[in-house]
Amino acid sequence: MRKVAVLGYGTVGSGVVAVLEQSEDQIKRKLGEEVQVVKVLDIRDFPGDPIQERIVHDFEEILKDPEIEVVVEVMGGLHPAYEYVSQSLCAGKHVATSNKALVEAYGAELGVLAREHGVSFQFEASVAGGIPILRTLNTAMIQEEIYQVTGILNGTTNYILALMEDTGATFQEALADAQARGYAERDPEADIEGYDAARKIAILASMICGKHIRYQDVPTQGISGITKADIEGAAALGGRLKLLGSCSQENGRFYVSVEPTFVPMDHLLAAVNSVFNAVMLKSSMLGDTMFYGKGAGKLATASAVVADVLAALDGNGVYEMNTWSSEIEEPVHPADRPCRYMVRAEGAQTEHPLFASLVPSEGGFSALTHQCSRKELTALLEQIGRQAKVCSVFRKMEE
Numbered sequence: 001m002r003k004v005a006v007l008g009y010g011t012v013g014s015g016v017v018a019v020l021e022q023s024e025d026q027i028k029r030k031l032g033e034e035v036q037v038v039k040v041l042d043i044r045d046f047p048g049d050p051i052q053e054r055i056v057h058d059f060e061e062i063l064k065d066p067e068i069e070v071v072v073e074v075m076g077g078l079h080p081a082y083e084y085v086s087q088s089l090c091a092g093k094h095v096a097t098s099n100k101a102l103v104e105a106y107g108a109e110l111g112v113l114a115r116e117h118g119v120s121f122q123f124e125a126s127v128a129g130g131i132p133i134l135r136t137l138n139t140a141m142i143q144e145e146i147y148q149v150t151g152i153l154n155g156t157t158n159y160i161l162a163l164m165e166d167t168g169a170t171f172q173e174a175l176a177d178a179q180a181r182g183y184a185e186r187d188p189e190a191d192i193e194g195y196d197a198a199r200k201i202a203i204l205a206s207m208i209c210g211k212h213i214r215y216q217d218v219p220t221q222g223i224s225g226i227t228k229a230d231i232e233g234a235a236a237l238g239g240r241l242k243l244l245g246s247c248s249q250e251n252g253r254f255y256v257s258v259e260p261t262f263v264p265m266d267h268l269l270a271a272v273n274s275v276f277n278a279v280m281l282k283s284s285m286l287g288d289t290m291f292y293g294k295g296a297g298k299l300a301t302a303s304a305v306v307a308d309v310l311a312a313l314d315g316n317g318v319y320e321m322n323t324w325s326s327e328i329e330e331p332v333h334p335a336d337r338p339c340r341y342m343v344r345a346e347g348a349q350t351e352h353p354l355f356a357s358l359v360p361s362e363g364g365f366s367a368l369t370h371q372c373s374r375k376e377l378t379a380l381l382e383q384i385g386r387q388a389k390v391c392s393v394f395r396k397m398e399e
């Protein structure tokens with residue numbers, strides 16, 4: 001029997017215990033052995049829960065237990081998660097984590113520590129929850145040069161935007177609905193302001209780049225300013241607004257952002273609704289590939305963590321997740337290259353050669369531009385502003 005410890009018995013931690021129990025036969029058949037959670041670290045007690053007899057309150061009990069081979073870190077936050085993970089790696093234990101803040105901030109250092117101690121540090125669940133995107137980049141697509149990654153990386157905001165579109169709800173109404181369903185936290189800032197998606201695209205971008213692209217350097221705009229009129233304007237132009245995390249590389253520079261983006265209705269990403277996530281890649285040999293699935297939720301996220309545990313325990317040797325060096329790569333704003341934009345204004349219509357299409361709406365108009373530079377866009381907005389009020393500007397996704 002192979003022994004595992006879990007740090008944090010919250011949603012994901014209890015999910016990991018459940019997945020290991022429910023998939024017992026499957027795991028035994030594939031791995032040839034049983035995998036059991038023998039200790040769970042939590043500050044709380046769970047009287048009446050079968051987990052109670054495995055609860056420990058002192059991390060040392062896990063660290064000093066030579067039979068525990070894998071430590072699952074699902075407690076979240078940077079500290080003490082960082083200390084527990086580094087100590088586990090130094091003690092020769094594999095680590096699997098779903099903690100995107102930890103991976104984004106310390107991934108480079110923890111990857112080195114794991115290599116030095118001949119163990120694995122894995123974090124599949126930190127990006128797009130249950131979708132196996134990181135391991136795919138590390139294995140099936142290791143030979144590919146990734147030119148572009150574009151993703152719906154946050155389920156809460158995708159749910160809110162879809163609800164606004166489907167029901168005509170305002171942003172505040174849709175947020176309240178998402179909170180009532182338990183999708184959005186009581187403090188929803190990290191989701192709605194794009195910080196959660198920024199951490200995920202920073203991890204993907206760092207993995208592709210091989211250097212550390214920090215999430216605080218990623219130009220990030222959330223969805224709290226999106227109005228019904230914006231959603232209607234996008235629909236009238238034949239598209240949808242989606243919160244996209246994107247990273248593309250050109251001539252050695254990395255263009256990275258998180259922002260509400262105009263997605264044409266016939267694009268696959270436009271069809272990703274509710275809390276689902278999707279990641280699209282453009283790569284050198286394979287061309288376009290897309291991965292779709294649950295980006296959050298107890299069992300989906302825990303499933304990805306358990307996959308990491310099993311990869312670490314697999315008899316083929318230590319599974320090495322490809323991390324990045326701690327050298328900082330400053331990303332470039334995508335608008336530094338020519339882009340297409342959706343512009344919505346209230347007031348008189350403007351004729352302009354940069355407009356590729358324009359639809360009137362009550363009190364104003366929405367338009368899609370041809371490709372233009374930042375300077376051309378500024379001049380266009382100034383011209384519109386002479387007879388109308390520019391209400392919103394969104395980038396159109398790169399295709």
Ligand code: HSE
Binds near residue numbers: 153
């Ligand atoms: N809050 C995130 C989401 C899930 O809504 O997608 C955890 O990353």
